[in-house]
Amino acid sequence: xxxxxxxxxxxxxxxxxxxxxxxxxxxxxxxxxxxxxxxxxxxxxxxxxxxxxxxxxxxxxxxxxxxxxxxxxxxxxxxxxxxxxxxxxxxxxxxxxxxxxxxxxxxxxxxxxxxxxxxxxxxxxxxxxxxxxxxxxxxxxxxxxxxxxxxxxxxxxxxxxxxxxxxxxxxxxxxxxxxxxxxxxxxxxxxxxxxxxxxxxxxxxxxxxxxxxxxxxxxxxxxxxxxxxxxxxxxxxxxxxxxxxxxxxxxxxxxxxxxxxxxxxxxxxxxxxxxxxxxxxxxxxxxxxxxxxxxxxxxxxxxxxxxxxxxxxxxxxxxxxxxxxxxxxxxxxxxxxxxxxxxxxxxxxx
Amino acid sequence: xxxxxxxxxxxxxxxxxxxxxxxxxxxxxxxxxxxxxxxxxxxxxxxxxxxxxxxxxxxxxxxxxxxxxxxxxxxxxxxxxxxxxxxxxxxxxxxxxxxxxxxxxxxxxxxxxxxxxxxxxxxxxxxxxxxxxxxxxxxxxxxxxxxxxxxxxxxxxxxxxxxxxxxxxxxxxxxxxxxxxxxxxxxxxxxxxxxxxxxxxxxxxxxxxxxxxxxxxxxxxxxxxxxxxxxxxxxxxxxxxxxxxxxxxxxxxxxxxxxxxxxxxxxxxxxxxxxxx
Numbered sequence: 001x002x003x004x005x006x007x008x009x010x011x012x013x014x015x016x017x018x019x020x021x022x023x024x025x026x027x028x029x030x031x032x033x034x035x036x037x038x039x040x041x042x043x044x045x046x047x048x049x050x051x052x053x054x055x056x057x058x059x060x061x062x063x064x065x066x067x068x069x070x071x072x073x074x075x076x077x078x079x080x081x082x083x084x085x086x087x088x089x090x091x092x093x094x095x096x097x098x099x100x101x102x103x104x105x106x107x108x109x110x111x112x113x114x115x116x117x118x119x120x121x122x123x124x125x126x127x128x129x130x131x132x133x134x135x136x137x138x139x140x141x142x143x144x145x146x147x148x149x150x151x152x153x154x155x156x157x158x159x160x161x162x163x164x165x166x167x168x169x170x171x172x173x174x175x176x177x178x179x180x181x182x183x184x185x186x187x188x189x190x191x192x193x194x195x196x197x198x199x200x201x202x203x204x205x206x207x208x209x210x211x212x213x214x215x216x217x218x219x220x221x222x223x224x225x226x227x228x229x230x231x232x233x234x235x236x237x238x239x240x241x242x243x244x245x246x247x248x249x250x251x252x253x254x255x256x257x258x259x260x261x262x263x264x265x266x267x268x269x270x271x272x273x274x275x276x277x278x279x280x281x282x283x284x285x286x287x288x289x290x291x292x293x294x295x296x297x298x299x300x301x302x303x304x305x306x307x308x309x310x311x312x313x314x315x316x317x318x319x320x321x322x323x324x325x326x327x328x329x330x331x332x333x334x335x336x337x338x339x340x341x342x343x344x345x346x347x348x349x350x
Numbered sequence: 351x352x353x354x355x356x357x358x359x360x361x362x363x364x365x366x367x368x369x370x371x372x373x374x375x376x377x378x379x380x381x382x383x384x385x386x387x388x389x390x391x392x393x394x395x396x397x398x399x400x401x402x403x404x405x406x407x408x409x410x411x412x413x414x415x416x417x418x419x420x421x422x423x424x425x426x427x428x429x430x431x432x433x434x435x436x437x438x439x440x441x442x443x444x445x446x447x448x449x450x451x452x453x454x455x456x457x458x459x460x461x462x463x464x465x466x467x468x469x470x471x472x473x474x475x476x477x478x479x480x481x482x483x484x485x486x487x488x489x490x491x492x493x494x495x496x497x498x499x500x501x502x503x504x505x506x507x508x509x510x511x512x513x514x515x516x517x518x519x520x521x522x523x524x525x526x527x528x529x530x531x532x533x534x535x536x537x538x539x540x541x542x543x544x545x546x547x548x549x550x551x552x553x554x555x556x557x558x559x560x561x562x563x564x565x566x567x568x569x570x571x572x573x574x575x576x577x578x579x580x581x582x583x584x585x586x587x588x589x590x591x592x593x594x595x596x597x598x599x600x601x602x603x604x605x606x607x608x609x610x611x612x613x614x615x616x617x618x619x620x621x622x623x624x625x626x627x
Contacts, residue, residue: 064480085480086480088476088511089510090507091503091506091507091510093500093503093504093506093507095465095469095499095500095503096469096472096500096503096504096507097469098469099466099468099469099470099472099473099500099504100469100470100472100473100476100504100507101473102459102469102470102473103469103470103471103472103473103474103475103476103477103487104473104474104476104477105473106408106458106459106474106477107473107474107476107477107478107481108477108481109477109480109481111473126463126466127466127469127500129463130459130460130461130462130463130466131459131460131466131469131470134450134451134460135451135452135458135459135460136451136452137459
């Protein structure tokens with residue numbers, strides 16, 4: 001008995017927990033090569049939001065849009081043109097916009113309150129907390145220009161804490177889609193869901209690689225490509241980087257599973273556990289502070305259920321700065337190359 | 351309870367006394383503070399919530415720290431039963447120190463974090479407007495609460511969107527948490543400021559129920575695109591002389607002797623019953 005490693009007991013416990021998932025995973029035929037993704041066009045996710053709003057304008061008369069004087073930035077022009085009576089200009093008064101949205105919700109409307117992510121969260125946290133989350137009102141907070149990829153406007157506007165703030169609010173659904181098509185689909189899906197939602201998207205043009213006819217399921221992770229050596233859980237703009245990382249790893253003989261966690265909350269715990277049961281290690285990738293974002297949510301699931309190593313790809317507890325999106329992603333370690341390095345670290349810790 | 355307007359007006363003093371006694375008993379049972387704040391706005395509750403709010407209307411107590419006055423009023427209206435009222439402040443209650451949402455139709459929002467009520471009420475008023483509903487959004491603010499920037503954001507919004515179905519009442523007792531309004535941030539409930547911003551602004555005696563009732567009644571007929579501001583001059587702690595205009599009764603709870611003195615005084619002043627009768 002004494003020859004057993006001291007941590008044996010915990011591994012036994014771990015095996016008991018992950019065994020059903022392993023058995024399940026074993027029934028799925030494993031692809032020999034990674035699923036390939038290409039793109040023919042790049043667009044900004046905020047335009048996906050605008051397109052989703054335009055469609056909602058046509059199909060759901062209860063949807064109303066509010067904006068704090070950033071109509072052009074939020075790509076609301078088409079919605080406003082087609083539904084002038086369902087657009088409510090709030091001026092540069094974000095806190096009031098959240099309160100007005102809460103009021104509209106009890107009047108039977110589905111308000112989409114829109115502005116930059118910085119002003120949609122930190123600036124108005126108490127309004128969201130009291131009037132929307134605690135009062136459980138059907139308000140959709142739709143936030144553009146999130147993260148470093150806002151670019152040259154710099155740290156004042158580059159919020160990297162919003163996912164954390166929003167996911168801590170009881171009852172709040174938090175969604176960070178990865179491309180134009182997914183953002184459009186998510187925008188349409190949240191109108192059907194009754195409850196408060198934070199929808200986060202961004203400014204830069206990024207590859208469109210998801211289907212244009214996809215059905216967006218809140219809280220259901222999307223298996224981008226299956227693999228066996230490491231699970232990469234990515235959200236938002238980092239999903240494309242994760243796909244690139246998967247291809248680099250594949251060329252080096254490492255099989256990466258890429259999973260898109262578009263819904264940070266409620267988190268698809270089952271998908272996460274199923275994946276790590278197969279691969280034995282995890283990488284989280286997000287355009288957010290290392291503290292409080294997707295990585296921490298995943299870590300909580302892992303630590304409660306199993307024992308596998310996890311590496312973070314995230315901003316290392318820092319504010320951003322001015323630069324091009326590409327420069328900033330490089331400098332703050334949010335590229336495919338960084339995901340590859342994190343994957344290797346995670347595998348080495350298995 | 352469904353009683354006619356005439357009945358309530360004819361018995362206004364007694365109802366005012368009844369709600370005061372009920373409110374005091376809640377604070378006594380809970381050994382809690384914010385007594386002065388509730389006594390300050392009870393007559394406004396009667397003049398607006400009891401006398402004007404129709405089924406389709408909304409009433410928001412933005413100064414959520416006066417929750418006991420709201421609970422007593424909703425109890426009077428039959429929305430909160432006596433049994434439920436008795437759970438005030440207790441473990442698991444639906445009646446906490448500050449109103450919690452989702453329990454009663456008359457309390458659609460959490461309030462008590464100041465500066466939220468006017469934005470919410472403007473949203474409610476705006477929803478009625480775009481749905482072409484003839485309803486009113488009533489919101490009761492404290493004067494201290496008008497320090498909050500959101501109140502002024504909402505005021506401009508209400509003007510811009512011509513929300514004449516928004517009726518804001520400010521409980522202007524001149525005392526906020528730790529000082530007079532003038533000492534703390536100046537008079538942000540100054541009628542001149544609300545007039546300047548464009549609200550149709552009227553000053554009333556916040557303890558004259560008849561005046562409050564008729565002022566609201568008149569303002570409701572003014573479909574002039576202007577949101578309404580009723581600046582109600584009130585006395586913090588109204589009805590209990592040792593509390594009246596005394597800052598400390600914002601936060602202090604009563605001891606048993608003080609509670610007894612307070613209830614005796616209410617009986618004397620509102621029911622004409624001598625203390626030692």
